[in-house]
Amino acid sequence: MPRRNRVDPWADLHAVAARGMFTGNRGCIVDGHERVVRHHATRLWIACVTSFGDRRYPLARPNRWTPIFFLDDAVALAAGHRPCGFCRRADHHTYRDAVTAGVGAPGPLLASELDRRLAGERLRRGRGLDRASDRRLWSAAVRSLPSGTVVVPTGGHPHLLLDHELRPFTFVGWGAPAPRPPSGKITVLTPPTSVLALANGFTPVLHASAGAD
Helix, strand or coil: CCCEEEECCCCCEEECCCCCCEEEECCCCECCCCCECCCCCCCCCEEEECCCCCCCCCCCCCCCCCCEEECCHHHHHHHCCEECCCCCHHHHHHHHHHHHHHHCCCCCCCHHHHHHHHHHHHECCCCCCCCHHHECCEEEEHHHCCCCCEEECCCCCCEEECCCEEEEEECCEECCCEECCCCCEEEECCCHHHHHHHHCCCCCCCCHHHHCC
């Protein structure tokens, strides 16, 4: 039976068999019986590579960080994570520098400042394992949004915004494309800080389905 460790764009966890391109860390979210008992345990939410040298991490060990998994970078960013500064150092630096440029800061933002910004943009106060209803959504002109942003069109299902199309999220890949709206406002799930990163030079690693016909 699959573990409850796959993340959707809302940042909630699901037990599905599909694999993901990246793993992530929100601290230890399991109890002594390896059951998921909390949504997150820290405000440091990162997205990591699934393999790093000869390191191996248990999937659900008490008092250790609990690996969770994302389809790709677009899902990780939408869920409120950022690239890890250890196993994805180059991606982290590109993300950091892009956000720094976007906010006009005089020097590179610290990882702690990125985490503070993202923590304030992800969730309202709440509790429980399912927190989709607590997400801080925002709206923007669709023309202003960069490729790689996850949006929520009418109907409430997350879609990946690409240059000329929208693709619905599934755990096995991005679905069939629909035309990108030419104008108007749209609801955005990806936090503003990560949208700044996408708009200022950070290129997300996307699942192959994002480019499928």
